[in-house]
Amino acid sequence: MERVRKGMTGSIEEYILAHIDDEPELLREMQREAHVMLLHPAMVSGHLQGRLLKMLVQMIRPGRVLEIGTYTGYSALSIAEGLENDAELHTIEIDEEMEDMICHNLSRSPFGKRITLHIGDAVEIIPCFGDEYFDMVFIDANKREYWSVYESTLPKIKEGGFLLADNTLWHGKVLEESESNDWQTKGIKEFNDKLAGDDRVEKVILPLRDGLTLIRKKSKGWIRTDNRK
Numbered sequence: 001m002e003r004v005r006k007g008m009t010g011s012i013e014e015y016i017l018a019h020i021d022d023e024p025e026l027l028r029e030m031q032r033e034a035h036v037m038l039l040h041p042a043m044v045s046g047h048l049q050g051r052l053l054k055m056l057v058q059m060i061r062p063g064r065v066l067e068i069g070t071y072t073g074y075s076a077l078s079i080a081e082g083l084e085n086d087a088e089l090h091t092i093e094i095d096e097e098m099e100d101m102i103c104h105n106l107s108r109s110p111f112g113k114r115i116t117l118h119i120g121d122a123v124e125i126i127p128c129f130g131d132e133y134f135d136m137v138f139i140d141a142n143k144r145e146y147w148s149v150y151e152s153t154l155p156k157i158k159e160g161g162f163l164l165a166d167n168t169l170w171h172g173k174v175l176e177e178s179e180s181n182d183w184q185t186k187g188i189k190e191f192n193d194k195l196a197g198d199d200r201v202e203k204v205i206l207p208l209r210d211g212l213t214l215i216r217k218k219s220k221g222w223i224r225t226d227n228r229k
């Protein structure tokens with residue numbers, strides 16, 4: 001919650017949450033469990049971002065989505081909720097100790113069957129996917145690796161496809177001089193600076209929580225992965 005309050009005041013946040021779709025009961029329970037059982041529960045997307053992810057998926061209507069950084073599976077289930085029946089989400093999590101909790105959470109949801117979990121380092125797993133494979137990618141993993149993960153996923157995204165990068169304002173630290181050992185802030189700044197000059201894509205930063213960047217790979221025309229009308 002600390003991260004949220006730095007981005008918007010508590011009362012505005014409460015107002016927003018009272019005027020958007022309710023958080024599904026399972027996701028609410030997952031949030032509660034994350035606060036009790038995990039060291040960094042603030043890493044979970046949460047009510048507002050979860051509903052936004054679902055809405056964006058309903059707008060983009062991707063056939064295949066890739067998520068990098070599963071944690072508890074909260075954002076994965078939010079994305080999966082917005083997917084059409086025959087669409088799928090692949091999600092990658094490096095921390096094998098999260099596997100049991102993720103599988104348990106996915107098994108509790110009717111949308112879990114749309115999700116394939118890959119346990120391992122995204123840097124090693126991403127090259128194993130074929131080219132031009134995904135319509136949408138959500139990057140929410142190690143901030144130090146954002147640019148290299150972006151570079152390795154961009155060829156996997158179809159022309160006209162979308163990439164979402166979370167935490168790109170990084171608690172406002174992007175405005176400050178970085179400490180020499182603050183590699184996460186340096187990683188986010190490198191990502192934002194390089195992305196700003198990247199002509200292969202269109203981009204916009206939403207000041208939601210601590211920043212969500214929406215990126216669209218430029219195209220001659222959007223062709224869905226499965227060629228559905």
Ligand SMILES: C[S@@+](CC[C@H](N)C(=O)[O-])C[C@H]1O[C@@H](n2cnc3c(N)ncnc32)[C@H](O)[C@@H]1O
Nearest residue numbers: 043044045069071074075093094122140141142
């Ligand atoms: C911010 S949390 C993800 C939160 C989740 N997307 C959500 O919104 O509910 C970041 C996760 O990325 C994982 N991670 C970090 N580096 C990774 C890598 N190289 N490959 C895959 N997962 C990674 C971490 O273990 C952590 O669980």
